[in-house]
Amino acid sequence: MNKNVAIIWGGYSSEIVVSEKSMNGIYSFLDKNRYNVYKVKIDKKGWTAEIEGKEYIVDKNDFSIFFGSAKIEIDFAYITIHGTPGEDGRLQGYFDMLNIPYSSCDWMASALTFNKFVCNNFLKNFGLNVAKSVYLSKDSKYDINAIAEALKFPIFIKPNTGGSSFATTKVKGIDKMQEAIDFAFSEASDVIIESFISGREVTCGCYKTSDHEVVFPITEVITKNEFFDYNAKYMGEVEEITPADLSEEKTLEIQQLTSKIYDLVGAKGIIRADFIISDNTPYLLEVNTTPGMTTTSFIPQQVKAAGLSMTDVLTEIIECEYQKIQKSL
Known part of the structure; x- marks a missing residue:
């Protein structure tokens, strides 16, 4: 049946x-x-x-x-x-x-990864490189000048618990900071302000079952936009190269970091980790436990590049998680 x-x-x-x-x-x-x-x-x-x-x-x-x-x-x-x-x-x-x-991940891993500031600082304790950041809640008392001095321009201001680059702004001067903060608060109850890291943006997917681990080929993201914004992600204003043109050594490093992150956050199902490679050093941007799954999204691209079938991958995940529940009942 x-x-x-x-x-x-x-x-x-x-x-x-x-x-x-x-x-x-x-x-x-x-x-x-x-x-x-x-x-x-x-x-x-x-x-x-x-x-x-x-x-x-x-x-x-x-x-x-x-x-x-x-x-x-x-x-x-x-x-x-x-x-x-x-x-x-x-x-x-x-x-x-x-x-x-x-x-997807269980409630604890989902809650952890959904909060960008908490997740990145948690992973920082295990040796992951992350951007400098400041966290604001709607009740926070903050000094724009002090934040600007600590992070330096340009900076990113975005909802701390949100995605798809909604209400995200790249800010190059102090005169635009408050407007960007208010914009981010229109989308979420908390905001993260991060220092800008210049480099190559890459992303890597991964999933693990009780039988084996699969880390996908890496995608490099190239856009002429100010950053990888909504239009770049979903309106085609981007070039996505899968597999990324990286050295074998750097490819392995990113894949190992992705696998390490998967274990550290206690992930389940398919996740995707986004990085910026700056001066040959990978910096984690964020962990996505519910990655986009349109036919042209990163994960389907990476699955195809790995010589796998999305149908087979999803079937494996469904059957594995279903059997876990059946054994526990």
């Missing part, structure tokens, strides 16, 4: 538009001969499942779908919400209580 797999998309932030693209990508990758696949949208309006072009209510008590007089029980949840509540640990904790296996 086929397993019922729900692709969960949506969310409560501006990244919902990216989440929809990832959901469609994942839907195209999943093996429909093996799984009954349902698109489940979670947003501020409610939880609904799309079946044959119509919407049906999802029962939050057990994450089942009311389909007329029938009830569809979900065997596996593939989470592709970028932002709250799918990337910050909230849904993960919910599924843990229901004993429903899911694709």
Whole structure:
């Protein structure tokens, strides 16, 4: 009997538009001969499942779908919400209580990696190089001049708990700082201000199962924009080279760092680590535990470059996590 797999998309932030693209990508990758696949949208309006072009209510008590007089029980949840509540640990904790296996990191690893400032400073303790940064909450008392003096221009100001470069600004002078801080606060309740690191931007994906580890080929990101902003990420204003034109030694170093990060944060499923290589030294930008999954996203590119199939990779992740839950029951 086929397993019922729900692709969960949506969310409560501006990244919902990216989440929809990832959901469609994942839907195209999943093996429909093996799984009954349902698109489940979670947003501020409610939880609904799309079946044959119509919407049906999802029962939050057990994450089942009311389909007329029938009830569809979900065997596996593939989470592709970028932002709250799918990337910050909230849904993960919910599924843990229901004993429903899911694709991404558990609640603790998700909460850790979702907070850029906390995650980067946590990993800094284990030898990872990261940019200098300052953290602001909405209650923070801060001195713009002191921050500018500590970090030097240019700097990046962005939501601390957000992604896809929404509300992110590269600031080159103090006259634009407050505007950029306010812009970042419009997207999240906290803000991270980071020093700018000049270099080559690369990204590397990885996943591990009980049987083996797969670290993908590296992608280099080249854009003429000020930085790898939303237009570069999703509107084609970028050149993405997979595998990256790096030395064998540097490639191995980035891949080993990615694998190390995977273990340190206690990851599960597919993650992606983003780096800047400056003066031959890799600096971690951030860890993404719910990476984009459109057909042209980094992970599908890297899977193809590795000579693998997205369908096979996702099947392996689903079956591995499903078996873990079954053994624990």
